[in-house]
Structure formats: C-alpha cells, structure tokens
Amino acid sequence: MPFEDSDEPRLGLVGLLDENFRAELVHLVPITISLLFGVSYAYLLKASEMQLFEITPFSEESSTGPVGNALYFVLLVCCGALTLFFLLKRGNFRLIALITGFALASAVFLLSMVYFYAFSRVFIPLPTEALVVLSAAITVFAGYVLWGRRSRLGDFVVLLLGGALGALLGACIQTLSTVLILCFLAVYDAFAVYRGPVGKIAHAGLEKLKGLSFSFKDIQMGLGDLTFYSMLVGHMLLYFGFFPCLASMMGVFIGCFLAFKMLEREGIFPGLPIPIFLGLALGFLAAFAV
Amino acid sequence: MRFNATMKIGILQIGKTSTDVLDRLRENLKTSFPEAQCQLVSDVLALPTQAFDSMRRQYRSDMILALVKDYAYKTKVFSHVLGVVDVDIYVPGLNFVFGEAECPGKAAIISLWRLRPEFYGKPPNFEVFVERATKEAVHELGHTLGLGHCANPFCVMYFSNSIFETDRKKNLFCNRCRSKIQMSLV
Numbered sequence: 005m006p007f008e009d010s011d012e013p014r015l016g017l018v019g020l021l022d023e024n025f026r027a028e029l030v031h032l033v034p035i036t037i038s039l040l041f042g043v044s045y046a047y048l049l050k051a052s053e054m055q056l057f058e059i060t061p062f063s064e065e066s067s068t069g070p071v072g073n074a075l076y077f078v079l080l081v082c083c084g085a086l087t088l089f090f091l092l093k094r095g096n097f098r099l100i101a102l103i104t105g106f107a108l109a110s111a112v113f114l115l116s117m118v119y120f121y122a123f124s125r126v127f128i129p130l131p132t133e134a135l136v137v138l139s140a141a142i143t144v145f146a147g148y149v150l151w152g153r154r155s156r157l158g159d160f161v162v163l164l165l166g167g168a169l170g171a172l173l174g175a176c177i178q179t180l181s182t183v184l185i186l187c188f189l190a191v192y193d194a195f196a197v198y199r200g201p202v203g204k205i206a207h208a209g210l211e212k213l214k215g216l217s218f219s220f221k222d223i224q225m226g227l228g229d230l231t232f233y234s235m236l237v238g239h240m241l242l243y244f245g246f247f248p249c250l251a252s253m254m255g256v257f258i259g260c261f262l263a264f265k266m267l268e269r270e271g272i273f274p275g276l277p278i279p280i281f282l283g284l285a286l287g288f289l290a291a292f293a294v
Numbered sequence: 295m296r297f298n299a300t301m302k303i304g305i306l307q308i309g310k311t312s313t314d315v316l317d318r319l320r321e322n323l324k325t326s327f328p329e330a331q332c333q334l335v336s337d338v339l340a341l342p343t344q345a346f347d348s349m350r351r352q353y354r355s356d357m358i359l360a361l362v363k364d365y366a367y368k369t370k371v372f373s374h375v376l377g378v379v380d381v382d383i384y385v386p387g388l389n390f391v392f393g394e395a396e397c398p399g400k401a402a403i404i405s406l407w408r409l410r411p412e413f414y415g416k417p418p419n420f421e422v423f424v425e426r427a428t429k430e431a432v433h434e435l436g437h438t439l440g441l442g443h444c445a446n447p448f449c450v451m452y453f454s455n456s457i458f459e460t461d462r463k464k465n466l467f468c469n470r471c472r473s474k475i476q477m478s479l480v
Binding site for chain 2: 052053054055056057058063064065125129175178179180
C-alpha cells in the first residue's frame with residue numbers, strides 16, 4: 005500500500021483518532037501503567053544489586069562525553085525514523101515488518117533475560133538455562149500478541165515494553181548523559197513531528213507499525229514516548245531516590261495532560277518536550293530539596 | 295604447591311578499614327595460597343581525594359589501584375600487594391566493582407563496601423562478610439597471577455556480576471585455573 009495521509013489525527017508520536025477529542029484524566033491511564041511498570045523494573049534492578057554496564061559510547065568522565073552520547077541517541081532515533089519513513093513511502097511493508105519484528109523480538113528477549121536475571125537474584129535463584137527458556141517463551145508470546153490481531157493485550161505489551169526498556173536505559177546511563185539525551189530528544193521530537201519524518205509517519209498511520217505504538221480511547225502514542233518517560237523516572241529512582249522519582253512522575257503526568265490539551269487544537273503534537281522538561285525540572289527540584 | 299612458593303602477599307589498608315577483617319583475611323589467604331607468605335602491611339595509605347566522584351558518591355577503582363601499584367613497585371618487599379578499601383568503588387563503564395587488579399602484575403584492590411550482608415538489607419554476619427572478602431581477595435590475586443575469568447561457576451575466578459555469584463563460588467581455584475598458574479610460573 006503506498007504512503008498516504010490518514011484522516012485520523014494523532015498526538016505525538018502522539019495522535020488523535022477523533023476530531024472532537026477532549027483531554028481527560030482518564031487518558032493518563034496507559035502512561036500511568038507504563039510508568040509504574042518502569043518504576044517496578046527499576047526497583048528490581050536496584051534490589052538485585054547487579055553489575056550494570058554503561059551502554060553509552062562516550063565516557064561520562066570526559067567533558068564532551070555526555071554531549072556526544074546525546075547526539076549519538078538523536079542520530080540513532082533519527083536514522084530509525086528516516087528508515088521507517090522511506091520504507092512506508094515505498095510501501096515496503098514486508099521489509100518494515102521484518103525490521104521491526106527483529107528489533108522488537110531482540111528487545112523483548114534481551115530485556116526478559118536482564119529482568120529474569122534480576123528477579124532470580126532477588127527472589128528465586130534460577131539457572132541460566134531457565135532464564136533463556138523463560139525469556140524465549142515471553143518473546144514468542146509477545147510476538148504472538150503483537151503480530152496477531154491488534155488487541156488490548158497488544159497495547160498492554162507495548163506499555164510493558166516501554167517501561168522495561170526505559171528503566172534499563174535509565175539504569176545504564178549516567179546522570180549528565182541521561183539529562184542531555186532526554187533534552188536533545190525532546191527538541192528533536194518537536195522538530196521531527198512538525199518538519200521531520202515522525203509527523204509524516206504518524207499521518208501515514210502509526211497502527212501500520214505493529215508493536216511501535218498503542219492506542220487508548222481517542223489517543224495514539226508511540227513506544228518511544230513511553231520509553232523515554234520511563235527512562236527519566238527509572239533514572240530518578242535509581243540515582244536520586246523515591247521522592248525525586250515521584251516528582252518526575254508528576255512532571256510527566258502534568259506534561260502529558262498539557263500535551264493532550266494541545267491535541268484538542270492541533271491533532272498532532274510532540275509527546276516528549278513538555279513531559280520531559282517538566283519531569284526533569286520537578287525531579288531535580290525534589291532531588292535538591294531532599 | 296609450587297606456584298605459591300615465591301609469593302609474598304602484603305595486605306595494605308587504604309583509608310579506614312576494620313583490622314579484624316584484615317586479620318581474618320590474612321589467615322584465610324593462607325588457606326588459598328598455603329605456601330605463600332602473607333602479612334599485614336604496617337603502612338596505611340590515605341584514599342586519594344581525586345578518586346572520589348561526588349555525583350556518584352563512589353571512588354574510581356583504577357585510581358586507587360594506581361596508588362597500590364606505585365606502593366608495590368616502590369617498596370619491593372612483596373611480590374603481590376592487595377589493597378583493601380571500605381568505600382564503594384567503580385570503573386568507568388560499570389556501576390560498581392568488587393575489586394580490580396593488574397593482570398598479570400603485582401597490585402590488586404578489593405572493596406569491602408558491598409560485601410557486608412547489611413548492604414543487602416540482611417542482618418550482620420561477620421563470617422559471611424569475611425568469606426566474601428576472602429573470595430574477592432583470592433579472585434583479584436588470581437588476576438595478578440595472570441588468570442582471566444573462569445567459566446566454572448564454583449571456581450573462585452568466576453566473574454561475580456552480583457553478590458549471588460560471590461556466595462555461590464568457592465574460595466579455591468578449579469583444577470584448570472590452578473594448572474594455568476603453575477604453567478605460567480614454571
């Protein structure tokens with residue numbers, strides 16, 4: 005099917021499915037679920053006291069390292085969005101399915117391994133073979149749910165995945181890099197939704213990219229938004245404690261609600277800038293206050 | 295055991311550390327390296343202030359190791375010097391480490407910070423604490439003898455990703471690691 009604009013409005017990677025949309029608190033439910041998952045995963049990592057490798061390419065110790073890390077993440081996200089955009093434009097849905105399927109399956113398997121490992125260190129010791137089998141089973145189940153008929157369960161898996169991925173990113177990236185990555189991505193998101201590939205992908209129909217978005221009532225959001233919200237609150241919990249985490253969650257909620265209000269007028273709105281900047285501001289205010 | 299014959303291990307206190315645990319560590323190292331001489335170093339080094347990262351509230355392990363290395367090569371009394379610190383340590387790229395060593399070389403350090411059961415919300419247990427410290431000390435000294443990590447989860451050279459792995463492994467080398475040390479010292 006060739007690339008064409010859909011009539012459905014969207015928010016963000018966040019978009020609307022109804023032009024008479026009115027923002028309500030109930031629209032925050034999926035974000036709340038994803039963030040609670042994210043915080044729970046972060047807590048599990050903390051409780052396991054396991055050694056975590058930093059996943060950023062540049063050292064936090066060097067003065068330019070955090071900026072390099074932020075640019076690296078923006079480049080990754082930008083390349084991913086451009087690839088999807090061009091494939092959508094060419095109507096190459098089979099290749100899109102192959103790429104996103106491989107990426108999601110790898111992510112689910114690796115995240116399951118990490119969290120089952122952490123779980124086994126905190127609760128019940130499990131042999132490595134059991135971790136592999138359990139993770140493979142979770143991956144197959146997630147694939148079945150995501151690639152089968154779109155359902156509430158599929159949306160739920162996306163919320164879970166966003167929380168899990170965000171919490172691990174928040175744990176494996178140092179503070180300055182985390183802050184800069186989130187800020188750079190928020191700025192990039194604002195550009196990409198209005199002028200870049202993200203807005204065009206959203207107009208083409210996020211639902212065509214299985215596993216990369218979810219819909220709830222009249223709202224459609226991308227997996228990336230959920231991931232970076234969880235990255236923020238997960239990092240706050242692991243590096244600054246409970247109250248800064250709670251404050252950053254409040255910031256994300258308020259920011260999301262404001263973004264939803266903007267949707268009433270715009271039909272499509274970047275999901276990262278307001279929640280991320282409010283989340284960072286409230287989180288660090290609480291951290292300094294505590 | 296031939297490979298221990300030339301070993302003279304010095305246990306070096308860096309910063310504030312309980313001497314009780316150092317005494318027990320010295321005794322236990324004699325079990326793991328029966329023919330090696332092992333003694334507490336009378337000098338006490340101060341923790342290098344530049345190694346402290348105030349944001350992480352941790353010390354750079356490689357900077358402390360450099361201090362131990364410097365001491366080991368200057369004094370020339372010991373074939374191996376094991377620095378012991380009671381602060382949380384890290385290397386860039388990891389959120390923490392239990393210890394670090396030259397591989398091969400003369401210097402190693404271990405941190406006691408994450409070895410106490412209290413750190414994991416458990417009641418204090420001095421025996422468990424000493425046992426963990428011994429395993430980490432033997433592991434790091436194994437690195438100074440040129441050993442890498444071992445795939446046997448019960449060998450002392452197995453990599454500990456968490457305290458679970460430290461508790462699971464023994465404080466002795468597996469046959470393969472033992473023969474590697476012997477071959478390297480022949």
